[in-house]
Amino acid sequence: MATQTTRNDKPLPQEKTVVHHNIKRWLPRLGDKPNAKVRLYCFSHAGGGASVYYPWNSYFSDAVEVCPVQLPGREERLGEPLIDDFENLIGSLLPVIASSIDRPYAIYGHSLGACIGYEIAKRLYTEYALSPLCYFGGAHRSPCKPYYYPSVRGLPNAELTKMVTRFNGLPQAFLDSQEMMDLMLPVLRSDLFLCESYRYVPSLPLSSDIIVFSGQFDRNVTADKLSSWKNHSTKEVTFISLDGDHFFLKTHKNNVLEVVQSTCESLLGCKL
Numbered sequence: 001m002a003t004q005t006t007r008n009d010k011p012l013p014q015e016k017t018v019v020h021h022n023i024k025r026w027l028p029r030l031g032d033k034p035n036a037k038v039r040l041y042c043f044s045h046a047g048g049g050a051s052v053y054y055p056w057n058s059y060f061s062d063a064v065e066v067c068p069v070q071l072p073g074r075e076e077r078l079g080e081p082l083i084d085d086f087e088n089l090i091g092s093l094l095p096v097i098a099s100s101i102d103r104p105y106a107i108y109g110h111s112l113g114a115c116i117g118y119e120i121a122k123r124l125y126t127e128y129a130l131s132p133l134c135y136f137g138g139a140h141r142s143p144c145k146p147y148y149y150p151s152v153r154g155l156p157n158a159e160l161t162k163m164v165t166r167f168n169g170l171p172q173a174f175l176d177s178q179e180m181m182d183l184m185l186p187v188l189r190s191d192l193f194l195c196e197s198y199r200y201v202p203s204l205p206l207s208s209d210i211i212v213f214s215g216q217f218d219r220n221v222t223a224d225k226l227s228s229w230k231n232h233s234t235k236e237v238t239f240i241s242l243d244g245d246h247f248f249l250k251t252h253k254n255n256v257l258e259v260v261q262s263t264c265e266s267l268l269g270c271k272l
Contacts, residue, residue: 025077026096028070032057036065037272038133038264039105041097041120043113044068045139045169045247046191047184049075052110059257063272064264067100069093069116074187082186084193090119098128106133106264108256110249111167112191114140115198118232121206131208133267135233136260138213139221139246142228143200152192157185164188167220167246206233211263213240213256215248 024030027041028050042053050068057066071089073082083089097120109117114137124130152160161181164170174180210233214221230237242248242255249256265272 023096027067030067033062033065037063039065039067041107042068043109043117045111047188082190084190086194086197094123101130104133108136110138111140118143126204134209134263136211141225144228145225152189169247209235210237215244216241218246
């Protein structure tokens, strides 16, 4: 079971008065593996959705439940308004995640998702005394490093497209289809507003291991932007560089999943 101690007399998640009638909108795969020993919450890159992580469940046995987080305005939640303010997003999402924790858990986030996942992990620890087994972050600078891209506010769609293609994340079929880009660009713009609006606030470091993945050929997230991750945990912080770019999951997904599985097995002391 997840740790149920409190910090500074903060209430436990089940004592919260907020009722989450729509938890499955945020966590569409919650409960898919009811006997799982560990749950892996996953947060997608800008413009992405929960479906990025759906194939991961087939990699693991029934002992690991992959639980992707679905933000509004995409996929199953396409008809809902996008959220483009970081604190508004965390304020809505944090109690949902907290109320769902009923077993040991870990977090993986990629790019923007790594930033969201880190803040969720930090606040679950400081506000709910619920520490993850491990925080896995991919393709994102240390949270204390400032956002260094130009603002997308008012940026023409053509310039926004040029900006995001630097990351090599959009399929060519999308770039060649005006219809697809018309659907994708509002989501990308909103998610990049999330990046812009993030403000790091110093707090207690995590009491969990951190493993940071990066791509050797990622021109945007370089070694000098990663090193400060070591300051964000009182436990071990490990850096793993993969032979890929910003979206190294396309070619090295299994390498990442092997590390996730072996790390969770080591921390739990059992085979998964």
